[in-house]
Amino acid sequence: MDMINTGDTAWVLASSALVLIMTPGLAFFYGGMVRRKNVLSILMQCFIVICLVSLQWVLFGYSLAFGPGNAFIGGLQWFALKGVGFEPNPDYAATIPHQAFMIFQAMFAIITPALILGAFAERMKFSAFCIFILLWATFVYDPICHMVWAVGGFVRSMGALDFAGGTVVHINAGIAALATALAIGKRTGYQNKSMPMHNMPFVVLGAALLWFGWFGFNAGSALAAGALATSAFVVTNTATAAAGLSWALLEWRFNGKPTMLGVASGAVAGLVAITPASGFVDVIGSIFIGLLVSVFSYFAVAVLKPKLGYDDSLDVFGVHCIGGAWGALATGLWATKTINSAGADGLLFGNPAQLFIQLKAVLVTLVYSFVVTFIIYKVLDATIGVRVSQEDEAVGLDLTQHHERAYTILE
Amino acid sequence: MKLIIAIIQPHRLEEVKKALYDAEINLITVSEVLGHGRQKGVDEFYRGSKETGNLLRKIRLEIAVNENFVEPTVKAIIKGARTGKIGDGKIFIVDLPRCIRIRTGDEGSQAIG
Numbered sequence: 001m002d003m004i005n006t007g008d009t010a011w012v013l014a015s016s017a018l019v020l021i022m023t024p025g026l027a028f029f030y031g032g033m034v035r036r037k038n039v040l041s042i043l044m045q046c047f048i049v050i051c052l053v054s055l056q057w058v059l060f061g062y063s064l065a066f067g068p069g070n071a072f073i074g075g076l077q078w079f080a081l082k083g084v085g086f087e088p089n090p091d092y093a094a095t096i097p098h099q100a101f102m103i104f105q106a107m108f109a110i111i112t113p114a115l116i117l118g119a120f121a122e123r124m125k126f127s128a129f130c131i132f133i134l135l136w137a138t139f140v141y142d143p144i145c146h147m148v149w150a151v152g153g154f155v156r157s158m159g160a161l162d163f164a165g166g167t168v169v170h171i172n173a174g175i176a177a178l179a180t181a182l183a184i185g186k187r188t189g190y191q192n193k194s195m196p197m198h199n200m201p202f203v204v205l206g207a208a209l210l211w212f213g214w215f216g217f218n219a220g221s222a223l224a225a226g227a228l229a230t231s232a233f234v235v236t237n238t239a240t241a242a243a244g245l246s247w248a249l250l251e252w253r254f255n256g257k258p259t260m261l262g263v264a265s266g267a268v269a270g271l272v273a274i275t276p277a278s279g280f281v282d283v284i285g286s287i288f289i290g291l292l293v294s295v296f297s298y299f300a301v302a303v304l305k306p307k308l309g310y311d312d313s314l315d316v317f318g319v320h321c322i323g324g325a326w327g328a329l330a331t332g333l334w335a336t337k338t339i340n341s342a343g344a345d346g347l348l349f350g351n352p353a354q355l356f357i358q359l360k361a362v363l364v365t366l367v368y369s370f371v372v373t374f375i376i377y378k379v380l381d382a383t384i385g386v387r388v389s390q391e392d393e394a395v396g397l398d399l400t401q402h403h404e405r406a407y408t409i410l411e
Numbered sequence: 412m413k414l415i416i417a418i419i420q421p422h423r424l425e426e427v428k429k430a431l432y433d434a435e436i437n438l439i440t441v442s443e444v445l446g447h448g449r450q451k452g453v454d455e456f457y458r459g460s461k462e463t464g465n466l467l468r469k470i471r472l473e474i475a476v477n478e479n480f481v482e483p484t485v486k487a488i489i490k491g492a493r494t495g496k497i498g499d500g501k502i503f504i505v506d507l508p509r510c511i512r513i514r515t516g517d518e519g520s521q522a523i524g
Contacts, residue, residue: 037468188422189422394420394422395422409444409445410445
């Protein structure tokens with residue numbers, strides 16, 4: 001055990017806790033955006049994802065994602081953490097206990113499916129939701145994670161760079177969000193504009209918790225407490241600030257006034273975009289990544305969505321898929337070996353081939369996730385039915401799915 | 412002059428507003444109320460204990476109109492609020508002896524519109 005570095009271990013465990021708090025943070029971010037008859041359903045879905053995927057991950061999810069296997073998926077040799085102990089696994093993190101790496105990765109496996117639920121908010125049966133999440137974690141997240149991050153994974157072998165989960169987490173969840181939004185259909189009464197959100201301060205609280213937790217997500221992905229973690233921390237904060245600001249400026253220009261929701265959305269888009277790049281770019285690169293992601297995501301949310309008419313209720317596709325794809329491609333532009341010698345140079349540092357590799361990684365994730373998510377949805381819909389009845393949707397999911405309500409009118 | 416009070420389902424409010432606007436009835440007051448009719452509300456559970464008969468959220472509309480607008484208003488509310496299911500609500504029409512516009516002091520029919 002003498003290879004274990006206490007500073008690294010402390011940082012990765014602290015980062016794991018930081019990433020965990022992102023999921024309740026996401027619950028408030030999303031929960032504030034729905035009508036108040038559905039706020040508990042959002043909080044509940046986020047919370048139950050933590051419960052379900054935590055168990056799935058230690059039982060077999062981690063083994064499928066990181067265990068020895070083929071180029072697409074791991075095997076079951078590490079079932080119930082068999083062989084995953086306290087000795088470091090030098091394939092992934094040479095200076096921390098293997099279980100520290102495992103629990104850090106668990107938090108990513110938790111938040112990724114939780115991200116999707118914004119797409120079908122306010123209209124999915126809770127029973128169907130629970131099964132959907134388990135199937136999605138097993139058949140979409142674990143294979144994509146294996147392909148991109150595991151030793152022998154085929155996207156990793158292509159040389160694609162994804163420091164903290166631009167493809168694995170954000171493109172993956174974002175395109176799954178589009179698939180489910182298309183499959184489940186619009187909310188009753190949806191007319192190509194946002195429905196009244198019930199608590200903006202919740203949205204801001206959630207965005208703040210996400211920003212805070214994201215330091216664990218990105219800087220923690222260095223898996224060591226040192227220069228690379230520091231660099232990732234700095235570019236994460238910088239890109240997020242730039243994106244929040246540029247979203248506000250876009251609204252100011254096109255809608256007359258900047259909004260709190262706009263700055264919060266921009267900040268989250270910035271966090272998404274810097275995620276794959278955070279261990280490879282310098283601060284100038286991060287400013288461009290942040291400033292520009294809001295342009296693309298704003299266009300997707302404000303122009304593309306109303307034009308195409310799908311009801312991705314809380315804009316998971318526009319923020320996470322578009323922002324994640326931009327981040328993955330931007331990594332191929334601004335990556336530099338001066339930040340991370342284990343990485344690669346991007347187009348702007350004389351290596352245009354990297355941009356092409358990044359594009360392939362994006363396409364693989366888009367196609368695999370969209371197709372398999374759609375199949376999972378259709379199978380569930382044909383067997384137990386996914387959408388609540390129209391009456392239940394009208395009354396709200398809090399009362400109909402949980403026999404609870406969030407707020408009182410009279411004591 | 413009549414005061415029309417309607418109790419409707421919250422999720423029908425947008426449709427009712429639209430039907431009222433289409434009938435050129437633009438002056439409405441909306442409030443959120445609780446109540447239940449014959450279906451006795453809903454059950455809720457708190458840490459395993461069941462609480463029956465909780466009140467349901469409803470919307471109350473108040474619309475003051477001159478006589479010739481009573482029927483169009485009633486028709487518009489029904490058009491927007493009716494789903495055919497229990498809980499669609501009720502409309503009450505009561506006589507309105509006086510109406511005063513605060514800004515000008517106008518009284519009666521001209522103060523309503």
